[in-house]
Amino acid sequence: MSETVTVCEVGPRDGLQMAKTIMPTAVKARWIAAIAAAGVPEIEVGSFVPPKLIPQMADTAEIVREAVRLPGVQIVALAPNLRGAQNAYEAGAHRISVPVSVSEGHSRANLNRTPAEQVAEVARVVAWVRAQPRAMQVEGACSTAFGCSIDGVVPTAAVVRVASGLAEAGVDSVGLADTVGYGHPAQIKDVVRAVRAAIGPRLEGLHLHDTMGLGLANALAGLEEGIRSFDSALAGLGGCPFAPGASGNIVTEDLVFMLESMGFSTGIDLEKLIAARAILHAGLPAEPMHGNVPKAGIPRTYHPAGRAAA
Amino acid sequence: MSETVTVCEVGPRDGLQMAKTIMPTAVKARWIAAIAAAGVPEIEVGSFVPPKLIPQMADTAEIVREAVRLPGVQIVALAPNLRGAQNAYEAGAHRISVPVSVSEGHSRANLNRTPAEQVAEVARVVAWVRAQPRAMQVEGACSTAFGCSIDGVVPTAAVVRVASGLAEAGVDSVGLADTVGYGHPAQIKDVVRAVRAAIGPRLEGLHLHDTMGLGLANALAGLEEGIRSFDSALAGLGGCPFAPGASGNIVTEDLVFMLESMGFSTGIDLEKLIAARAILHAGLPAEPMHGNVPKAGIPRTYHPAGRAAA
Incomplete structure (x- = not known):
């Protein structure tokens, strides 16, 4: 029996919101269905933000409504505030991810709030969600937890403060995001240890x-x-606005x-997953597609733990 | 005081031998000088193989003779046999790297010898080198130590056998090579532990x-x-003949x-290192240039351990 690691595909949300063109809704739905069919257990399919700000996310409600009918997959949507959470609930999302920037600069630029103000908003979101008849999970996502392109170094103590605030606000889970990709392995370990010491599992x-x-x-x-839970995007979609x-x-x-080679079970069929790149490419032909395994081909030494256990 | 990690730049050898065109000798010399000027402590500059087999390496003797005059850098050359070792010695190389494929299939395809026959050749090389008036280090390099595109899975016991043979042959050091790039982190740890248990430091x-x-x-x-010693190539030059x-x-x-961010000291000036890409690009304009840090730019959160200690 191999240990399970949960992969949450965030390409349709974090990947697409950086794209230069807009993926047609029908292609997006087909793409999400293909990812789910490959066995990906969780997909973040969109973001309930004003379409004026991120036009790529204008069809999120429609996409969520369609995606929640796919069998065996948790559908996640980003919701930056109570209004977004209410829209996600109405569309039927299984989980929302509410971002709180740990760094002041990113928080002001991205949410026009201080981290403390956004933690208070998360508390309002949790209270509202818990009062609804249907269960919906709430994840608090600590953005810029490993560095910030505006503020620079982000102290571990600041991450612990925000994560603790989210735990007190009653979220189901807390995630740590290296939003700009400045983190390094020793830092990941330090911050994970410090946050776990504060808020546990x-x-x-x-x-x-x-x-x-x-x-x-x-x-x-x-x-x-x-x-044992990681976000990632098909073809490494996304980029960073501060790093052309x-x-x-x-x-x-x-x-x-990597996970399956190491003996962890993801439940994901790598060949089917790679096949889903074609839909992404059809929907966004100008977008660069990253990823080494798809380019090199799956070597015959690959023995997926998930498939062996099945 | 931060701990030192030694980076050996192998682009001029392992990178260039895969290139579709030949880098002019003068550009190659300039490129190697720029890498050395960035503080890289070791450079594998070429390979003493028949020019008919690898035309890109035809100027290795000339390149070694020039490179050993650069201050403060160890100049390494690949030598697949005694003849190559003698040529490397004559050119003034500080160290030779003698490859032994762990997998039978790769060994026959690449060296036309069994692993055991090649270990015996290494013993002859060591004996000859030790009898010369000038000291030259000999590294035994275990190729295909983590997988083989011909034989598939490579058993850890086979790596231990070859590494032990190399230690008995009297090499100064043993390296483990993931020649085709099939290895994964858990395997790296297992094989390193097993080999260290057999041959120590x-x-x-x-x-x-x-x-x-x-x-x-x-x-x-x-x-x-x-x-604490890693080979790598500027711009990730190289590719794999079996993985287009x-x-x-x-x-x-x-x-x-990664190393400097984690607090290890490499002695390398990252800005100067990135600047050396321009020479590589001038010499091989058609070759793809990999690397994320050069594309994204060095973030201002970067605090090199080496520079701080200097």
Whole structure:
């Protein structure tokens, strides 16, 4: 029996919101269905933000309504505030991810609030969600937890403060995001240890970017600290507005290859996952596609733990 | 005081031998000088193989003779046999790296010898080198130590057998090479532990390829097992003949960024290192240039351990 690691595909949200063109809704739905059919257990399909700000996310309600009918997959949506949470609930999302920037500069630029004000908003979101008839999970996502392109170094104590605030606000889980991809493995370990010491097993996931090429090394560092939930994007979609040419989220295909090779079970069929790249490419032909495993081909030494256990 | 990690730049050897065109000797010499000027402590500058087999390496003797005059840098050359070792000695190389493929299939295809026959050749090389008036170090490099595109899975016991043979042959150091880039972090740790148990501190370096995108994660795994010497190539030059489109050796720029960020000292000036890419590009304009740090730019959160200690 191999241990399970949960991969949450965030390409349709974090990947697409950086794209230069808009993926048609029908293609997006087909793409999400293909990812789910490959066995990916969780997909973050969109963001309930004003369409004026991020036009790529204008169809999120429609996408969520369609995606929640897919069998066996948790559908996640980003919701930056109570209004977004209410829209996500109405569309039927299984989980929302509410971001709180740890760094003041990013918080003001991205949410026009201080971190403390945004933690208070999360508390309002949790209170509202708990009062509804249907259950919906709430994840608090600590953005810029490993560095900030505006404020620079982010102290571990600041991450612990925000994570503790989120735990007190009653979120189901807390995630740590290397939003700009400045983190390194030793830092990942330090911050994970410090946050876990403060909030225990409520710390669940890591959201990593490959800006500096350290994405999978950082994932390994998290894995070694007991993290069993990782966000990633097909083809490493995403990029970083502050780093032209940089790749985006860690590449789902390469992450799955690493995890399964190491003996963890993801439940994901790597060949089907790679096949889903064609839909992404059809929907966004100008977008660069990252990922080494798809380019090199799956070697015949690959023995997926998930498939062997099945 | 930060701990030192030794980076050996192998682009001029392992990178260039895969290139579609030949880098002019004068450009190659300038490129090597620029890498040395960035503080890289070791450079593998070429390979003493028949020019008919690898035309890119035809100027190796000339390149070695020039490179050994650069101050403060160890000049390494690959030598597959006694003849190559003699030529390297004559040119003034500080160290030779003699490859032994762990897998039978790769050994026959690459060297036309069994692993045991090649270990015997290494013993002849060591005996000859020790009888010369000038000291020259001999590294035994275990190729295909983590997988083989011909034989598939490579058993750890086979790596231990070859590494032990090399130690008995009297080499100064043993390196483990993931020649085709099939290795994963758990495997790196297992094999490093097993080889160290057999030959102790004579196990020195790891030579990793980024074929599957796991290169830096594998380096981290080695680092955590106490490895303090890594081969890498500027711009991840190299590729793999069995994986079209795959990147080659791990990227020196990203490796140095990771190591220095984690508090290790490499002695390398990352800005100067990145500047050396321009010479590589001038010499091989058609070759793809990998590396995330050069594309994203060095973030201002970067605090190199080496520079702080200087």
